Amino acid sequence: MEKKNVRFYVFGAEFRILTGDSEEYIRSIAADTEARIRRYHDGGKVTGFQAAVLTAMEFAEENRRKETILDNIKQQLKSYLDDAARIKTERDQYKEAYEKLLEQSKKGE
Numbered sequence: 001m002e003k004k005n006v007r008f009y010v011f012g013a014e015f016r017i018l019t020g021d022s023e024e025y026i027r028s029i030a031a032d033t034e035a036r037i038r039r040y041h042d043g044g045k046v047t048g049f050q051a052a053v054l055t056a057m058e059f060a061e062e063n064r065r066k067e068t069i070l071d072n073i074k075q076q077l078k079s080y081l082d083d084a085a086r087i088k089t090e091r092d093q094y095k096e097a098y099e100k101l102l103e104q105s106k107k108g109e
Contacts, residue, residue: 010034011041011048033059 001020008015008030019026036058040051 011037011052 003018003020004023005016006019006021006023006026008017008027010030010033015030017026033055036055037048037051040046040054041048046054
């Protein structure tokens, strides 16, 4: 993937990053970040730096919550796959027993 320099602004500060993502994607993230910073800052009770830290903490908390959800989904999926493997093994055992019984019944005819 080709990387390119993308210039964007957040809260009046210019940033440049080298990324493989589209400019539109980076700018949409920057706009979301700025909107969140402004939510904290526009109340007038925190500085721009404090608003940025609170926003970073908000993103970190969201990320942690989503990682926990993803870990739970992975664990549930592993359980389903283990169950499927167990059921497949049981099916194979039943199939083998059925074939033996079928073979025995044909010999008995």
